[in-house]
Amino acid sequence: MASCHHWPVEDDDPLDEQGALDFWRFPKAFSAKRHTEKIEAFKTVAQTWRMKERMKTVSVALVLCLNVGVDPPDVVKISPCARLQCWIDPLLYNDPASPNNQKAVEAIGANLQRQYERWQPRARYKLSLDPTIDEVKKLCISLRRNAKDERVLFHYNGHGVPKPTQNGEIWVFNKNFTQYIPLSICDLQAWMGMPSIYVFDCSNAGMIVNFLKSNLLPLPYNDIENAEIPVMIGNSADETSNIDADTSNNCIQLAACAADQMLPMNPELPADLFTSCLTTPIKVALQWYVQQKTSKLVIGVTHEQADKLPGQLNDRRTMLGELNWIFTAITDTIAWNTLPRELFQKLFRQDLLVASLFRNFLLAERIMRSYNCTPVSMPKLPPTFQHPMWQAWDLALESCLSQLPKIIDDPNSFRHSTFFAEQLTAFQVWLACGSDKRSPPEQLPIVLQVLLSQVHRQRALELLGRFLDLGPWAVNLALSVGIFPYVLKLLQSSARELRPLLVFIWAKLLAVDSSCQADLVKDNGHKYFLSVLSDQYMPAEHQMMAVFVLTMIVNNYPTGQEVALQGNLIALCLEHLGDQNSLLKQWLALCLGKVWTNYDAARWCGVRNSAHEKLYPLLFDPIPEVRAASVFALGSFINNSTERDEQINNIDHGIATKLLSVLNDGSAIVRKELVVALSGLVMQFETQFAAVALQFSEDEIAREYHTVTGTTGVFSSPHELALFRGGGMKRSSSTRCLKGLLSPVGFTADAFEQTPGGSFKRIASSSSVVGSLIGGYSNVYSNVWKALQLLANDAVSSVTEPAKKLIGFVKQKVMPPLGGAARSSAIMRQRKGSAPPPVAPGSAPSSPSNRPGSFMPSKAVAMTTENADTSRPTTLKLDHSSTMPRLLNNLQHMQPRRLTSESISEKNDEILSRQLSLSTDFFLWSCRYFTESMMWRLEELDPEGPIAQERDYRYTRAARAVRLAVEERKKIKISRLDDLVCINRNIGVPSFLRLLFKL
Numbered sequence: 001m002a003s004c005h006h007w008p009v010e011d012d013d014p015l016d017e018q019g020a021l022d023f024w025r026f027p028k029a030f031s032a033k034r035h036t037e038k039i040e041a042f043k044t045v046a047q048t049w050r051m052k053e054r055m056k057t058v059s060v061a062l063v064l065c066l067n068v069g070v071d072p073p074d075v076v077k078i079s080p081c082a083r084l085q086c087w088i089d090p091l092l093y094n095d096p097a098s099p100n101n102q103k104a105v106e107a108i109g110a111n112l113q114r115q116y117e118r119w120q121p122r123a124r125y126k127l128s129l130d131p132t133i134d135e136v137k138k139l140c141i142s143l144r145r146n147a148k149d150e151r152v153l154f155h156y157n158g159h160g161v162p163k164p165t166q167n168g169e170i171w172v173f174n175k176n177f178t179q180y181i182p183l184s185i186c187d188l189q190a191w192m193g194m195p196s197i198y199v200f201d202c203s204n205a206g207m208i209v210n211f212l213k214s215n216l217l218p219l220p221y222n223d224i225e226n227a228e229i230p231v232m233i234g235n236s237a238d239e240t241s242n243i244d245a246d247t248s249n250n251c252i253q254l255a256a257c258a259a260d261q262m263l264p265m266n267p268e269l270p271a272d273l274f275t276s277c278l279t280t281p282i283k284v285a286l287q288w289y290v291q292q293k294t295s296k297l298v299i300g301v302t303h304e305q306a307d308k309l310p311g312q313l314n315d316r317r318t319m320l321g322e323l324n325w326i327f328t329a330i331t332d333t334i335a336w337n338t339l340p341r342e343l344f345q346k347l348f349r350q351d352l353l354v355a356s357l358f359r360n361f362l363l364a365e366r367i368m369r370s371y372n373c374t375p376v377s378m379p380k381l382p383p384t385f386q387h388p389m390w391q392a393w394d395l396a397l398e399s400c401l402s403q404l405p406k407i408i409d410d411p412n413s414f415r416h417s418t419f420f421a422e423q424l425t426a427f428q429v430w431l432a433c434g435s436d437k438r439s440p441p442e443q444l445p446i447v448l449q450v451l452l453s454q455v456h457r458q459r460a461l462e463l464l465g466r467f468l469d470l471g472p473w474a475v476n477l478a479l480s481v482g483i484f485p486y487v488l489k490l491l492q493s494s495a496r497e498l499r500p501l502l503v504f505i506w507a508k509l510l511a512v513d514s515s516c517q518a519d520l521v522k523d524n525g526h527k528y529f530l531s532v533l534s535d536q537y538m539p540a541e542h543q544m545m546a547v548f549v550l551t552m553i554v555n556n557y558p559t560g561q562e563v564a565l566q567g568n569l570i571a572l573c574l575e576h577l578g579d580q581n582s583l584l585k586q587w588l589a590l591c592l593g594k595v596w597t598n599y600d601a602a603r604w605c606g607v608r609n610s611a612h613e614k615l616y617p618l619l620f621d622p623i624p625e626v627r628a629a630s631v632f633a634l635g636s637f638i639n640n641s642t643e644r645d646e647q648i649n650n651i652d653h654g655i656a657t658k659l660l661s662v663l664n665d666g667s668a669i670v671r672k673e674l675v676v677a678l679s680g681l682v683m684q685f686e687t688q689f690a691a692v693a694l695q696f697s698e699d700e701i702a703r704e705y706h707t708v709t710g711t712t713g714v715f716s717s718p719h720e721l722a723l724f725r726g727g728g729m730k731r732s733s734s735t736r737c738l739k740g741l742l743s744p745v746g747f748t749a750d751a752f753e754q755t756p757g758g759s760f761k762r763i764a765s766s767s768s769v770v771g772s773l774i775g776g777y778s779n780v781y782s783n784v785w786k787a788l789q790l791l792a793n794d795a796v797s798s799v800t801e802p803a804k805k806l807i808g809f810v811k812q813k814v815m816p817p818l819g820g821a822a823r824s825s826a827i828m829r830q831r832k833g834s835a836p837p838p839v840a841p842g843s844a845p846s847s848p849s850n851r852p853g854s855f856m857p858s859k860a861v862a863m864t865t866e867n868a869d870t871s872r873p874t875t876l877k878l879d880h881s882s883t884m885p886r887l888l889n890n891l892q893h894m895q896p897r898r899l900t901s902e903s904i905s906e907k908n909d910e911i912l913s914r915q916l917s918l919s920t921d922f923f924l925w926s927c928r929y930f931t932e933s934m935m936w937r938l939e940e941l942d943p944e945g946p947i948a949q950e951r952d953y954r955y956t957r958a959a960r961a962v963r964l965a966v967e968e969r970k971k972i973k974i975s976r977l978d979d980l981v982c983i984n985r986n987i988g989v990p991s992f993l994r995l996l997f998k999l
Contacts, residue, residue, distance in 0.1 A: 028954070034624060039669055039798070041924030042511075042931055049479035050515070051345060055195065057151040057353040059143035060116060063128045063136060064109055065172055066090070067160035068101035072180075074162045075203065077265060084270035085159070086111040087280070105129045112155075115279035118313060120353040123153075130160075130173055133183055140191035151195040151351060154188070158202030159263075159271060168211035170202075185211060195250035197354060201274045203262045205255035206376045212253060213378060252347075252354065253378040254278070254361055257368070264371040274375060277364035278357055282324055283307070288367050289397050298401040305404055310411055316453070319400055319407065319414055326396045326419050329449040331359035334387045337442045341480050343379060349482050366390060389442070392419065420450045424459055431466050441467070444481050451486045461490075461501040468508040469935050475512040484509075488519060491528040499532055500542045504934075507545040510552040511930035517553045521560050526553050530567045533576070540581035547573070547584065548930060551591040561599045569595055570605050574614050582623040583929075589618055589626070590923060593633035596640060603640050612637055612655050619658065624667035628922055631673040634659060639680025653780045656681050663787050668796040672920055675791050675802045678784055679918040682806060685781065686813075692781045693807075694814045802918045809916040 030036075068090040071077055083089055085108045093104030109127045116125065124146065128139050143152050158164075161171035161180055169182035185208060189196075200208050256263060256274035263273070268291060270276045276284045286306040290298075311318025316325045335348050335358070348355045358377075365375050366385040396419050406413045427443040444467070450460040464483070467474050487505055490498065506529070510516055520526055532538055532546040550569060553560040573588045573595075592611060596602035606612065618630035638652050659677055662670055682689050791803035 034667070034669060039672075039921055039925045041921045042928045048341065049345070049476065049484070049513075051350050055151055055351050057120060057123055057153050057197065057351055059124045059126070059147040059150070060120075060153040060155065061126055061128065061139050061143055062109060062112055062116070062155050063131060063139075064105060064112070064157045065130060065159070065161045066105055066108065066157065067130060067173070067177065068093075068104050070160065072160060072162045075262075080267040081265045082267055082269050082271040082273075085157075085272050086115065086275070087270060087283075102129075112157075112275070112279070116155075116353075119279070119356040123353065130177070132175055133172055133181055136172060136183060136188070137191050140188065144191070144193040149195075151197060151354070152192055153197045153199070153353065154192055155199045155275075156201065157272060157275065158200070161202075163202065163204040164200075164207045166207060166211075168208065168215060170200075170208065186215065189251070195252075197252040197357070198254070199275075199278065199357070200253070200255045201272055202256065204259055205257055206259035206261070209253050209255045209376050209378050210259055212251065251378070254357065255376045257373045258376055261373055264368070264373055266371065269371075273368060273371075274364055277367060278360045281360040281363045282309075282313070282320065282327060284367065285327070285363060285393075285397065286401070288370075289394065289401075298398055301401050301404060305408070306401070308408060309400070309404065310407060310414075319403070322417055323396065323400055325449065325452075326417060327363075327393065328359060329420075329423075329446045330389050330393050330396075331362050332445040332449070333442055334362055334384050334389050335359070336445045336481055337389075337440075338382055338384050338387065345480065347379075392423075395419075416455075420446065420453065420456050423447075424450060424456060424463060427463055427467075431463060440477050444477065448481060448483055448486050451490065457490075458497060458501070461498060461505065465501055465504045465508070466935065468505060469933050471933070472512045472931050475508055479509070479513065484516070484519070488523060488525060491520075491523070491525045499535075499538065503529065503532055503542050503545045503549065506549050507930050510549055511927055514552050514555065517555070517557050517560055520549075520553055521557075521563055526550065526560070526563055527567065529553075530564075530569065530572065533572050540579055540584045543576065544581060544584040544587055545930075547587040547591050548927075551587060551594050552927075554591070554595045558599070561595055561597075561602060564595055565599075565602050565605060570602060570611060571609055574609055574611055577614055577618065582621070582626050585618060585621065586623070586626045586629045586926065589615060589629035589633040590926060593629070593636040594923075597636045598640065600640065600643075603637060606637065607651065612651065616658055619662055624665075624670055625926070627662060627665060627667065628669045628673045629926070631659060631662060631670060631677050632922060635673065635677025635680050638677065639683060644684070652681060652684065656780055656784055660783060660787050663790065668794075668799055669920075669922055671791060671794060671796070671799045672802065673922055675788070675799060675806065676918045676920055678788060679802070679806050679916065681784060682788075682810065683916065686810070688781050689785065689810050690814045692785045693810045696785060697811075697814065802920075806916065806918060 066085065083091065088104070088108050088111055090101060090104040090108065093101055093107060106129065109129050113125045113127065116123070124143070126139055126143060128135055131139070140152075140154070156170060158170060161173075164170050165182065168185040170185065170188075171180045172183050173179070174181055189212070192198075198208075263271075265271075269287075270284075273284070286309065287303055290301055290303060290306050309320050309323070311320030311322075313321055313324045315321040332348060336344055339347070347358045358381075361375065361377060361381075362384050365381075365383070368375055369385050396417055399417055399419075403413070403415060423443045423446045427441055427447055430441040430443070447460050447464055447467075450456045451464075453460075464478070468478060487502065487509070490502060493502075506520075529546040529549045533543055533550070535543075538546075550564060554564050554569075570592065573592050576588055577585060579585060579588075592606070592615070596606055612634060615630050615633055618626055621627050621630070634655050638655055656678065659674060662674055665671055665674070788803055788807055791799055792807055794800045794803065
């Protein structure tokens with residue numbers, strides 16, 4: 001905090017310029033988030049961006065029913081008519097010696113396969129040219145058998161056969177090509193199995209889609225050869241609605257036109273326009289755009305010149321590759337802004353070939369609608385042919401075609417498109433005023449595509465980071481659009497300028513969805529963040545984000561802990577503990593605490609590096625969050641080891657002793673973490689703490705006895721002693737019995753001795769069981785127990801509750817069942833000579849000796865009073881010959897005891913037998929820092945914004961108070977404020993006090 005400014009008294013203006021400036025910079029008290037919000041975990045929303053299962057199309061059946069040279073009987077073709085099939089003119093292969101122009105069909109089939117291979121080169125392709133039913137059946141069954149549970153594509157070109165029928169039939173040939181044979185769609189679906197995708201390029205193709213909508217077969221099997229085809233024609237609406245949703249989702253269909261439409265026959269277009277749009281979209285788009293003759297920049301470009309567009313589709317540095325890249329970005333943007341998120345994920349992110357077909361389907365809809373033909377699909381897509389992004393596509397085409405004449409002459413004169421730079425600018429404008437209340441930015445899919453470009457990558461990452469900083473809703477949007485594989489691949493980059501951006505983005509992603517840790521470890525992405533942490537020239541802020549990412553990788557993920565330990569994470573964290581950045585120190589401590597949680601190998605690595613000793617200075621850090629993080633790390637260090645030896649015990653005792661230094665910490669979050677940290681020590685040394693609790697209970701009993709009876713240090717009779725200690729139950733002195741058992745010479749000392757007056761007093765505490773049971777560490781356990789009792793009386797309930805639970809957990813194992821009030825009443829009855837209440841017939845006495853798992857001996861205190869001389873002090877003998885072995889066994893195994901004989905149910909016994917597990921939300925609350933905005937918001941920089949206005953109001957109010965105080969001081973004539981004004985001497989007693997005395 002800034003030092004207080006001494007305001008001038010004699011000046012006319014009490015707030016000079018420098019004073020006002022200092023006053024303006026005063027921090028706002030109690031404005032930290034630990035004061036303004038609850039320490040609780042961030043409530044995450046179930047993530048839907050990750051596909052439940054990845055799928056790919058592994059087999060493709062290309063069925064061409066062309067019958068070149070013979071027109072189908074139900075189609076009347078115009079002249080001239082469209083003839084190109086897969087950009088091949090069948091008439092060029094007219095060979096009278098070849099029946100049905102077989103060479104032309106083979107060339108068309110081979111070209112179609114090459115076009116598909118551009119989108120999925122690893123699939124298995126099978127051609128079936130002018131087939132019969134048996135050939136189609138054999139082909140489909142073979143592909144399904146090889147594909148197993150993967151997707152199979154069935155492409156049907158029916159330009160040489162009749163149109164589909166209303167009964168759900170398409171047409172093939174007989175062996176002699178003398179007849180058209182109908183093929184039932186139900187049979188085809190049975191042979192194909194699921195998942196599958198169908199492409200129907202024929203007139204009235206929508207009729208097939210409509211038939212499958214109402215007659216879709218629920219086929220969960222892949223043994224297609226033995227499948228029986230149920231008759232589904234004429235199903236009622238109710239039966240259709242009961243079809244399994246997964247079945248319809250696994251059967252995708254694309255059709256060239258509606259049920260009542262014919263394919264266009266324009267001779268300037270290919271005959272298979274729909275197939276060409278799906279397999280060669282850039283070529284079709286160029287040809288169609290040239291035909292429109294609406295370009296303002298392109299004049300005189302012919303179809304032949306458009307076909308000579310240089311470059312390769314997969315090379316973004318060329319004109320053709322860049323145009324294909326722009327087309328992918330635009331179609332993804334249209335789909336993401338139009339389709340529901342779940343449908344977008346399924347069609348555009350699950351399968352590479354399916355995503356390519358649906359991108360091209362959007363172009364097919366735009367082009368074929370201009371020829372009064374409407375492509376249909378299942379699942380049905382909303383109309384997208386008038387989306388505004390198509391104008392950006394037209395502009396990109398114009399800019400490319402305008403350069404085409406020069407590029408043909410000089411390939412080096414190519415100028416890259418400004419499309420992506422302009423879209424990034426539009427995204428930047430949206431970020432200037434974007435919020436969760438506005439519609440998502442439509443340029444987000446384009447930003448992801450730009451990440452593939454080295455030219456625009458840095459700017460795209462900066463804008464993407466600003467978008468993710470808007471909140472979890474922005475992170476979810478980015479994940480749904482498909483950001484994850486892009487940023488995961490970028491971790492392989494060695495560019496130093498990208499490190500701060502990637503670290504920031506990954507911190508945002510893991511703060512919202514921690515399940516990404518497995519993907520990072522699988523792709524060795526954790527090594528990237530280890531290198532950032534070890535980079536000495538990286539700012540502390542970015543190193544802090546890298547530590548957070550590494551913390552989320554090891555959080556509750558054993559594989560992540562293992563690879564982090566192999567990457568020397570512990571040593572790297574320890575090297576940076578002396579940094580001045582408080583957030584970095586906080587997350588270094590949290591990372592250490594997480595890396596050795598339930599992982600002994602990391603704990604021993606920390607022991608070798610003296611990690612616990614290097615964490616001690618953080619216990620006295622001025623920032624409460626850093627102190628709490630260090631307590632968290634040391635607490636997880638204690639509550640970790642599965643195998644115990646002397647060295648481990650010494651380390652844990654030293655840590656516990658050091659942790660007690662924050663017992664009186666002023667921050668509640670630190671004290672609450674201390675309770676949880678000490679609970680780990682209590683669980684590790686449960687037997688020792690039970691003995692300490694027993695000793696403290698004995699002391700409490702003695703103090704309570706003295707309070708009730710008014711005596712000092714003595715009991716009036718042995719019976720009263722036994723009655724008070726057991727609450728009316730006979731029990732021996734467990735403390736002395738334990739000492740006798742654990743002593744090598746046996747039980748020789750007496751717990752109580754009789755005074756000359758006939759009463760009994762307790763021997764000094766040096767004979768306590770704790771010294772024998774827990775050896776030389778009695779001070780550690782006693783101090784921890786005292787600290788827990790202090791924390792149980794803390795002023796903050798969040799500290800008190802876990803401390804009381806921990807104390808109650810230990811007391812339930814060792815304390816007598818009778819409460820203090822009952823013991824007091826029993827003692828008073830004893831002093832008055834009344835007998836204890838009788839025990840009901842048939843009921844067991846309420847002695848701990850009759851309860852399994854009791855720590856109390858089964859026999860009562862035995863007094864040897866026979867032949868006793870009253871002048872000599874008599875001792876109170878304890879019979880422990882049969883009870884001590886069982887007592888020792890119970891203490892060693894810490895079996896829980898019943899609180900009462902009949903009142904506690906079996907369910908409560910199960911609760912007592914469980915291990916107590918205390919935890920806090922401090923770690924998850926700390927993670928919330930990365931889910932909120934980490935950058936300066938525009939409203940914070942706006943001098944007219946609400947934040948600035950609130951600051952002005954606070955400043956003006958404080959300044960006014962200071963001015964009034966200065967003015968009041970000026971009114972005083974003298975210089976001293978503590979001069980005596982008057983003395984009022986009155987020897988009489990005030991009337992008010994006299995009235996009180998009378999009462």
